[in-house]
Amino acid sequence: MAAGAACLASSAQQAAAQGPFPPPGAAPPGVAGRPPGAPPPGFAGPPPGAAPPGAGPPPDGPPAGGIPPAAFAAFQAELAADVLPLSGNWPSPSPDPRNFEGYWRQYNILASERSADMYGAKTPLNEAGRALLAKRVASDRAGKPYVNASAVCLPTGQPLQLDINLPFAIQQNKDWVQFLFQQYHGVWTVVLDPAKQPDAGARPYMGRSVGHWDGDTLVVETSGFKQGFWLDINGTPASADAKLTHRIRKVHQGSQLGDWSLEVITTLDDPAYYTRPWSWATAYVWRPDKAPLSEFDCEYTVNRPDYITSSGLVPEPKN
Amino acid sequence: MGRSATIALFAAAALVLKNSRKMKRLRAAFPSLPGVSAGVFLCLIGTQAASAQVSLEGTWRIERPRAVLDPTAGAVPFSPKARKQYEANKRAYASKKYDYDSVQTLCSTPGLPRLMLTPDRFHIWQRPDFITFQFEWNRLFFQVDMTGRKTEPPLVGDNIGVSKGQWQGDTLVVKTDNFTDQTLIDSLVPHSDEMKLTQTFRLLDPNTLEDRITIEDPQTFTQPWQAAVKYTRQPDAPFPEDVCIDRRKAGLSPLPPK
Numbered sequence A: 001m002a003a004g005a006a007c008l009a010s011s012a013q014q015a016a017a018q019g020p021f022p023p024p025g026a027a028p029p030g031v032a033g034r035p036p037g038a039p040p041p042g043f044a045g046p047p048p049g050a051a052p053p054g055a056g057p058p059p060d061g062p063p064a065g066g067i068p069p070a071a072f073a074a075f076q077a078e079l080a081a082d083v084l085p086l087s088g089n090w091p092s093p094s095p096d097p098r099n100f101e102g103y104w105r106q107y108n109i110l111a112s113e114r115s116a117d118m119y120g121a122k123t124p125l126n127e128a129g130r131a132l133l134a135k136r137v138a139s140d141r142a143g144k145p146y147v148n149a150s151a152v153c154l155p156t157g158q159p160l161q162l163d164i165n166l167p168f169a170i171q172q173n174k175d176w177v178q179f180l181f182q183q184y185h186g187v188w189t190v191v192l193d194p195a196k197q198p199d200a201g202a203r204p205y206m207g208r209s210v211g212h213w214d215g216d217t218l219v220v221e222t223s224g225f226k227q228g229f230w231l232d233i234n235g236t237p238a239s240a241d242a243k244l245t246h247r248i249r250k251v252h253q254g255s256q257l258g259d260w261s262l263e264v265i266t267t268l269d270d271p272a273y274y275t276r277p278w279s280w281a282t283a284y285v286w287r288p289d290k291a292p293l294s295e296f297d298c299e300y301t302v303n304r305p306d307y308i309t310s311s312g313l314v315p316e317p318k319n
Numbered sequence B: 001m002g003r004s005a006t007i008a009l010f011a012a013a014a015l016v017l018k019n020s021r022k023m024k025r026l027r028a029a030f031p032s033l034p035g036v037s038a039g040v041f042l043c044l045i046g047t048q049a050a051s052a053q054v055s056l057e058g059t060w061r062i063e064r065p066r067a068v069l070d071p072t073a074g075a076v077p078f079s080p081k082a083r084k085q086y087e088a089n090k091r092a093y094a095s096k097k098y099d100y101d102s103v104q105t106l107c108s109t110p111g112l113p114r115l116m117l118t119p120d121r122f123h124i125w126q127r128p129d130f131i132t133f134q135f136e137w138n139r140l141f142f143q144v145d146m147t148g149r150k151t152e153p154p155l156v157g158d159n160i161g162v163s164k165g166q167w168q169g170d171t172l173v174v175k176t177d178n179f180t181d182q183t184l185i186d187s188l189v190p191h192s193d194e195m196k197l198t199q200t201f202r203l204l205d206p207n208t209l210e211d212r213i214t215i216e217d218p219q220t221f222t223q224p225w226q227a228a229v230k231y232t233r234q235p236d237a238p239f240p241e242d243v244c245i246d247r248r249k250a251g252l253s254p255l256p257p258k
Helices: A011-017 A069-081 A127-141 A158-163 A298-302 A307-311 B003-018 B021-029 B038-051 B080-094 B102-106 B244-249
Strands: A102-106 A168-172 A176-181 A187-191 A208-214 A217-223 A243-252 A260-269 A278-286 B058-062 B121-126 B130-135 B141-145 B162-168 B171-177 B196-205 B208-216 B225-234
Touching: A158 A243, A158 A260, A158 A278, A168 B130, A176 B130, A298 B102
Parallel strands: A187 A208, B141 B162
Antiparallel strands: A102 A168, A102 A278, A168 A176, A176 A187, A208 A217, A217 A243, A243 A260, A260 A278, B058 B121, B058 B225, B121 B130, B130 B141, B162 B171, B171 B196, B196 B208, B208 B225
């Protein structure tokens, strides 16, 4: 992070930046700031036959079960109220557009189910995908939610990890970009030189990620997952053979510190569960006040012998 | 102060500094400087003092892996109660019954200073506001707040504590408190939630990092005690994904082999 007076916003600037937090489910700044109907910059455009571009609906409301709607609404309100404090000489992001270093937090309020793509078209689940999602939602509504990676403190895959509203840090050097997430003490390593891939030949939970620069957009291609993963709370599926493409860029739509965001366009190519590749957009706001990241010792809770039974979780059937 | 007095003061200061270690380093770094005025020298020295922290950035591995952190001098000064706990831990360790150690049984976060004893690598990301120690073992990390900002202590302690740092010359001094009493100093030695830890990191040479550790915990020890650990620089590289839970499920030791 840059330091020094030139990199610090004044209190007045910060005060100006502290407008009302957007309502839950509002489009991220990187999407909302474009002309109506325009695709996000850096995105190649919809695949043939896709619905016309648009802001796209927010993720659906409360998750299928488990959390009462009132509690979920209270949680959303709490998140919405959590903004960069007015006081404090917070640093700005680096002026280098290819330097993403610093602390960021999900701008949208926790997707329960990603039921549409970024153009508003229904998530293109195929028959197997629909069946699997329906089974997961039914088990949740029955009060017997399936075990998934997040419930047992295993790396969740990028989509769910990026949807969590706890902050993350980005560090980078010439060889790799390192995402460090507070939740699950998650780590996402993006190598810029495929020869530096630390998991070559392995299938990690987070897959193997290789990045390159397309202008000032970091394009990350990830494949080779250890197991299938959930895209959201309800369990919209992705298979171990899924291919993820993340297009990540730093956006400053305005002149204030709070106008900085990190825009991420995710494209999932997974014929096991979808009829075509599809994309969604998320954005992350600049939150230097969230540093340092707090400890997240989920192993302490979930590794107890009776955890699965006492928590009400049930193992997901294999088929 | 008059102009002539100011010039005299600058000149005197330059004379004092002429043979200082810092001045010698400056001259080595800027061989063309001898003809530069005293005022410019002073300005350069001031600039260097403000921004000349060494870079600890890179990938490191402990020089001599160890399960036990030996004091620099003498024995660990246990209080009577803590000694009993330590002896019990030793017996349990010898019989491979690790109920006293949630790292072994649960893959729980080891906390400090134990994390600094991991035989796996760690990476230091050194930035002005925060220094991040990222460990290969189980994807853990902790961050040292270098901002000097006042913060509220957490309502309850963390295994990893709260770390604040500052540079003293070429040495990074990290003070950590707000711990739990749920972790161990190494594989055996207990501590209370009142432990205060001071770690001073400095480069002994470009490829050797030393961590001098001071442990204060009146609940556990009759006096503060010190230990020292060295790390060797490794080829800079990202870490493979390490999942302690999977090792444990496979019947392997959660802790990496020593």
